[in-house]
Amino acid sequence: MKRMKKTWPFHVMLLPAVICLFLFSYLPMGGIIMAFQNYKPWLGLSGSEWVGLDNFRYLFERQDSMQVILNTLVIAVLKIVFNLLIPFGFAILLNEVRKTAVKGTIQTLVYLPHFLSWVILGGILIEMLAVDGFANRILGMFGVDPIFFLGDNNWFRFTVIISDVWKEFGYNTIVFLAALAGVNPTLYEAAEMDGASRFRQTLHITIPSMLPITVVVGTLALGNVLNAGFDQIFNLYNPLVYEKGDIIDTFVYRTAIINGEMGFGTAIGLFKSVISMILILVSYRMAYKWAGYRIF
Amino acid sequence: MYYKSLGYRVFNVFNIGFLIFLAVLCIVPLIHVLAISFSSKAAADASLVGLWPVEFSIEAYKKTMNNPAFLRSILISVARTVLGTAVTLAVTFLAAYPLSKDNSVFRSRSFYSWLFVFSMIFNGGLVPFYIVIQKLGLINSFWVLVLPATVNTFLVILMLNFFRGIPKELEEAALIDGAGHFKTLFRIYLPVSLPSIATIALFSMVFHWNSWFDGLLYLNDSRDFPLATFLQTVIIQRDMSSMSMSPQEMELISQTTVNAAQIFIGALPILLVYPFLQRFFVKGMTLGSVKE
Structure with a gap:
């Protein structure tokens, strides 16, 4: 029994993970002091000039950075909304398919794009959405003039949101299907006895049983309000659409890594991290309160 | 039973049709890129390729595999x-x-x-x-x-x-x-x-x-x-x-077909493990979402 009380093996087991966390999560957090410096790589953290909140003031004064924040919000919020609504509807429709083979095949196909990287999908989309590409040839059959999906500021956000929903809606359906699988079949039987049509059953049984998980998913998505999807944008955008398509993460990459404005880049990154953290904490609190959701 | 009524049967046909359409939409881009990778340079450059190879050729794969x-x-x-x-x-x-x-x-x-x-x-x-x-x-x-x-x-x-x-x-x-x-x-x-x-x-x-x-x-x-x-x-x-292409090679092989071949080879390992993935990830995805 003595062995059970000893906890040193626990600490040993956690050591490798804790070292990794320290090096790659906590050590970088120390670097956020760069946000308050005019950081020069050759001067280092201790030698660089302190500038207080100048980087943050600069962030709100520069027109391009404000535009980038706006772009991020618009793209991220629209993605959140459609990535919730479309899987919700898709799950209801899929739930009506009674042949398991058909249902399984559909599921297999719609989950697939989630696992491919944006490099692969970006390569395919750049080819397909070109002015003389496959998509425009099909639209041409219906008499639509060629659209420059990835090079036109009026179309870029639309393209980004649609392609993201295309990639993720199948995968996002899983949680809803899981909720539907848990519905007590006797509810439907009782409704049937009472003469309720399938439409009414959907309205009064299927949809209400999906609401708790919808609240959880929707609330937790709050943490992504400043996450417009770096991988996707970076692989789809080009200088023609910076105006409407540039987001915080791609902006940080270009200002800090390409142009070398390290202090300013850190400041924008910190701005995003802090707001995201607050949103995540609030959303988990709400999800716990409303739906009893706990992650850990 | 509800699914024997005429209205529901009509709905069912449209519903399945619609869902299959969406499902096909999810893999059409992959099929398109696969078709390009197996097409000839001329056909790909003239944007003639849809979902089936035009003038079948494996030149692009040969070139890719020799790079x-x-x-x-x-x-x-x-x-x-x-x-x-x-x-x-x-x-x-x-x-x-x-x-x-x-x-x-x-x-x-x-x-x-x-x-x-x-x-x-x-x-x-x-x-x-x-x-x-x-x-x-x-x-x-x-x-x-x-x-x-x-x-x-x-x-x-x-x-x-x-x-x-x-x-x-x-x-x-x-x-x-x-x-x-x-x-x-x-x-x-x-x-x-x-x-x-x-x-x-x-x-x-x-x-x-x-x-x-x-x-x-x-x-x-x-x-x-x-x-x-x-x-x-x-x-x-x-x-x-x-x-690493010489101008002569550029003549022979279009960038489009080589790109398509490279994209497909890049996606292939994921496609190969996908059947196993699908068995396991539903568990991972739903974890923690519906709990006491």
């Missing part, structure tokens, strides 16, 4: 995937065991839990991370592709929730028989947790195979790039320097 830069990047991707997955599995497996204990058994548990969770909800951002990688001497090193991704809190949670489902009696019996925690973990827990280890391995493999940004950011020499980064620079950024 040493491409083959090299595949080797690097395989190496990072194998090593990265192995390291992640070992570290995750070890860390999840103590975290699956009750607070009363392991008092420091909540401290460690917070350490993991906080790393998930807050980060220092791209620039400080870059500086740390630099100070650790990992710039231009192969290990930058493996080490930073070792701990993924999501995978640790997946593993520890699985451990919690193992009957306590198993562990108690082992401990009473004189086994220590390490012995219990490897002799008792390891054999019964193979399904969840497989899940974590698959998640980790897909992550490593698909990762491209770390290579782009921390490796300066394109010869060190893993496949995903190589594809990013060649296909998305249109960097021709690593294509």
